[in-house]
Amino acid sequence: MTSSPTSPVAVLDSVFGYDSFRGDQAEIIDHVVSGGDAVVLMPTGGGKSLCYQVPSLVRPGTGVVVSPLIALMQDQVDALAALGVRAAFLNSTLDSRTSAAVEADLLAGRLDLLYLAPERLVQERTLRLLDRARLALFAIDEAHCVSQWGHDFRTDYLGLSVLHERFPTVPRIALTATATRATHEELTSRLRMEGARHFVASFDRPNIRYRIVEKQQPRAQLLQFLRTEHPGDAGIVYCLSRRSVDQTAEALRAAGIDALAYHAGLTEQERAERQARFLREDGVVMVATIAFGMGIDKPDVRFVAHLDLPKSVEGYYQETGRAGRDGLPATAWMAYGLSDVVQLRRMIDQSEGSEAHKRSQRSHLDAMLALCETLGCRRQQILRYFGQDSPPCGNCDTCLEPPAGWDATVPVQKLLSAIIRLDRERGQRFGAGQIVDVLRGKDNPRSAQADHAALSVWGIGADLDEQAWRAVIRQVLARDLIAAVGDYGTLVVTEKAGPVLRGEERIELRKPSGTGAGARSRARGSGERTAAAALSGAEAELFERLRAWRARQAKEQGVPAYVVFADATLAGIAESRPATLGELRGISGVGDKKLELYGESVLGVVGAAGPEPS
Incomplete structure (x- = not known):
C-alpha cells in the first residue's frame, strides 16, 4: 500500500x-x-x-x-x-x-x-x-x-x-x-x-458437521454422499495410497463428477496444474493423499471426505479444517473399517523409527480410533484431545442420531477364546475373516482341512451376523485387547484382555448402524448447505448471476474465484441489492481496492437483475 x-x-x-x-x-x-x-x-x-x-x-x-x-x-x-x-x-x-x-x-x-x-x-x-x-x-x-x-x-x-x-x-x-x-x-x-x-483460541469449528460411517463399499458410499448432500460442490477426498487416489478419481469421473487426482507420483507440473484448477474453478473435487492441502486458502470447500483412517487426530483435524473456511456449513465425512485398523497398526510396527517413535505413533492412532468408536459427541472428543472442554455440539452424527451401546462382554469373551483356542489347539493364527467363520460355525476349506468344527468355540457366536462380528473385532482392536500382527494381519490376544476373560471388566460397544452409507443428517436437505441457503428465490437467482460474473473476472485475471469475492460476500450483495457504491462498500468483504476494481461492474449485475419482487 x-x-x-x-x-x-x-x-x-x-x-x-x-x-x-x-x-x-x-x-x-x-x-x-x-x-x-x-x-x-x-x-x-x-x-x-x-x-x-x-x-x-x-x-x-x-x-x-x-x-x-x-x-x-x-x-x-x-x-x-x-x-x-x-x-x-x-x-x-x-x-x-x-x-x-x-x-x-x-x-x-x-x-x-x-x-x-x-x-x-x-x-x-x-x-x-x-x-x-x-x-x-x-x-x-x-x-x-x-x-x-x-x-x-x-x-x-x-x-x-x-x-x-x-x-x-x-x-x-x-x-x-x-x-x-x-x-x-x-x-x-x-x-x-x-x-x-x-x-x-477454541479449536471448535461449529460450522463443520462430523460424520463417520462403517466402511462397506467405500466408493459407492462416497458417491451417494456427494450426490445426495454435495452435488456440484467443491471438496477434497483423502485416500491413503496413490493407487486408491487414482482409482477413486476415475470412479468419480465415470459418475459425472469433475474429479482430479493428486499425489507425489505425478510430475510437479501436473500437480501444479491440478491444484490451480481446484483453486480457480467452482465445483472441482480433488482426490488426494495427504500431500495435498496444507496452506490451501480456498474458502468454499464444502466437504472433506476420508476413505481411509487418518493416522492421528491432529492430521484428521487439520485435513477436515480445510472445509468451510468461509464460516458457512460444511461436512467432514469418513468411511472407516476393520482393514484401516489392521493396515495402520502394521505400518507402524514395520516402520524403521525408534521404539519411542513407534509408541508415539501408536498413541496417536489409539486416539483416532477412540474418536471413531465413541458413543458420545465427536466434537467433544476432538476438543478434549486438544485439552479443551465443550458441551455436546448437536451437530455431529452421534449427537443427531445417538448410537446405541450394548453390553458386549460375552461376545468379546467368545472372540478372545476363539483366537486363543485356534492358536493353542491347532497352532494356527488367522485374520478376522476366518475367526468370524469359526465363531459363526460357517464351513470353508480351511476349517474343513483343520477340523475347526471339533473346537469348543465352533459356532458359539452364531447369534451375531458377519457385520456385527466385524464391528466387534474392529472395536476390540481399537481398545488394544487384540492385535493384528505380521504381513497378513493375523489376530492375537494382548495382555490387556486378561481382566475381560476373567470377567473382571465389562465391555460396552457401539451397535452396528445397520447401514454402511450412514444416515443423512435430518437437519439438511439437498442444497441447504450453501451460501444461498438463506436467500429468497430472487436473491438466489442474483447470487448465481454474481457467481457467473465472478467466474468471468477470475478467468480473465488468472486468479482463483475467491480472490475476486468470497461466496459470503456475494450472498450479502444478493441479499441487500446495493444501488450505489456507498451501499456496496458497506457490505462485509468489500474494501476500498475491491470497490475501485469491481464496484461499477457489480452494480451493473445487480441492476440488470432488476428490483427484487415485492
Whole structure:
C-alpha cells in the first residue's frame, strides 16, 4: 500500500472490508503491533492470517511470512494484490531477474509482505538480505511443523530459531491450527519463543458437521454422499495410497463428477496444474493423499471426505479444517473399517523409527480410533484431545442420531477364546475373516482341512451376523485387547484382555448402524448447505448471476474465484441489492481496492437483475 492507515481497525476496514475483529484477533494484533512476540493457536478459518497481515501494514517495514509450501505462494500474493497490498515471494520458481527485482523492492521499502519458504529463509544469503531491510515482523505459519513428534514435521523449520538470535528486536508471531499441549510446548521451545505471549483460541469449528460411517463399499458410499448432500460442490477426498487416489478419481469421473487426482507420483507440473484448477474453478473435487492441502486458502470447500483412517487426530483435524473456511456449513465425512485398523497398526510396527517413535505413533492412532468408536459427541472428543472442554455440539452424527451401546462382554469373551483356542489347539493364527467363520460355525476349506468344527468355540457366536462380528473385532482392536500382527494381519490376544476373560471388566460397544452409507443428517436437505441457503428465490437467482460474473473476472485475471469475492460476500450483495457504491462498500468483504476494481461492474449485475419482487 502506498500509504498505510495508522490503526489496525482502519486497515481492517479499508483493506479487507470488515468492520470488526473476531475473537482474540484485536488483542493479538495490538500485541504484535507494539513489538511483542506471540504464539497463536487458532482453528483453520479462524482468521490467523489477519493476525500478521494487519500488523505488517501498520508497523513500519516489511512483514516476512514463513510458509511451508511454495506452490501456494503465488495465490497468496495474488489474493493480497487484489486488496491493494504490496506483496511478493522469493522461491525457486522465480528466475534470477525476477528474484533480483523482488529483493530490490524489499530493500527500497516497496513491499508490505514477503513470503519465504523456511529452506530459503535460513540460507546465509537470505539472512544477509534481511539484515539490510527494514522488517516489520516475522510470521511463522504452520508452526507445528517444527515438532518432531507432530504429524507434519518439516526439518527446515528447526533452523527458524535463527530469527531469535539474528533479529532480536523484530517481533515474531508463530501460528498453527493443530497443536496438542505437547506440540505447543515443543514449538515454543524450538522457536525460542519462551518469552512470547500465548493466545489459545477454541479449536471448535461449529460450522463443520462430523460424520463417520462403517466402511462397506467405500466408493459407492462416497458417491451417494456427494450426490445426495454435495452435488456440484467443491471438496477434497483423502485416500491413503496413490493407487486408491487414482482409482477413486476415475470412479468419480465415470459418475459425472469433475474429479482430479493428486499425489507425489505425478510430475510437479501436473500437480501444479491440478491444484490451480481446484483453486480457480467452482465445483472441482480433488482426490488426494495427504500431500495435498496444507496452506490451501480456498474458502468454499464444502466437504472433506476420508476413505481411509487418518493416522492421528491432529492430521484428521487439520485435513477436515480445510472445509468451510468461509464460516458457512460444511461436512467432514469418513468411511472407516476393520482393514484401516489392521493396515495402520502394521505400518507402524514395520516402520524403521525408534521404539519411542513407534509408541508415539501408536498413541496417536489409539486416539483416532477412540474418536471413531465413541458413543458420545465427536466434537467433544476432538476438543478434549486438544485439552479443551465443550458441551455436546448437536451437530455431529452421534449427537443427531445417538448410537446405541450394548453390553458386549460375552461376545468379546467368545472372540478372545476363539483366537486363543485356534492358536493353542491347532497352532494356527488367522485374520478376522476366518475367526468370524469359526465363531459363526460357517464351513470353508480351511476349517474343513483343520477340523475347526471339533473346537469348543465352533459356532458359539452364531447369534451375531458377519457385520456385527466385524464391528466387534474392529472395536476390540481399537481398545488394544487384540492385535493384528505380521504381513497378513493375523489376530492375537494382548495382555490387556486378561481382566475381560476373567470377567473382571465389562465391555460396552457401539451397535452396528445397520447401514454402511450412514444416515443423512435430518437437519439438511439437498442444497441447504450453501451460501444461498438463506436467500429468497430472487436473491438466489442474483447470487448465481454474481457467481457467473465472478467466474468471468477470475478467468480473465488468472486468479482463483475467491480472490475476486468470497461466496459470503456475494450472498450479502444478493441479499441487500446495493444501488450505489456507498451501499456496496458497506457490505462485509468489500474494501476500498475491491470497490475501485469491481464496484461499477457489480452494480451493473445487480441492476440488470432488476428490483427484487415485492
